[in-house]
Amino acid sequence: VQVILESNTLITKSSQYDIISKWIGTGLLTSTTEKWFGRRKMITPTFHFNILKGYVDVFVKQGQIFVDQLEKHADTGREMDVFPFIKRCALDIICETAMGTSMDTQTGGNAEYVDAVKRLSEIVWNFQRFPWLWLKPIWYGCGMGFEFDRLVKMTNDFTRKVIAERRRQLEEDGLLEDDAPSTD
Known part of the structure; x- marks a missing residue:
């Protein structure tokens, strides 16, 4: 069992994860090999x-x-x-x-955000179920690709706004160092 659990073979994700990466980026769920190990090492202490x-x-x-x-x-x-x-x-x-x-x-x-996440989930599900959507002319020709891109931008903009607001609040409270990484 240890050999299987420590194997790096299954860390590499299939190409079907690519659409999810466009939405949520390459975090612990979608990253592979070295990046995955680095992210896992970084996040593990938060679950202490x-x-x-x-x-x-x-x-x-x-x-x-x-x-x-x-x-x-x-x-x-x-x-x-x-x-x-x-x-x-x-x-x-x-x-x-x-x-x-x-x-x-x-x-x-935040109903608009919730609705966008719900619709993005539906689009990703459809993308996984219908292989013909993997062809860009069909993906964009049926409008689903454009809707996906619009919703990804909207949810990512919202997330950046929330992070920026939290950062501003932490700075006001003196709890954030000036050299902390940007949200960009």
Whole structure:
């Protein structure tokens, strides 16, 4: 088992990851070999138990919002799809713990961003399912490629804005050194 788990063979991703890389860049999910090892080494300490204990309040707060949202629909007697609620809760938790920014997507905030992420996920799913979309004339000819590019730009611009705002706040609070890397 150790030989398999330590093997570098499966770190190289298939070309089907290329579309995801255009959206989320080459982070831990999409990078390969040396870059993957470097990113993993960098991110591993953030999952230390003592670091995660600091996020319990965020988990509790966002979990309560999640439960409150579900309770609004519980008494209807009808079936409901909980997956959108789970996705928004996860997004709120990730943004608040990773970037210190409250997105409030569970209560309707940042709906445009949430809708864009949902649509991008659908487009990526279609791209994976229908190999003819891998041909650029078809990809752009049917409009899906243009929509993908527009949504990627919109979500990336939003992310840069959130990071810049957080950076500004940290600078105002004196918690960020002047020589910290830029978001560009």
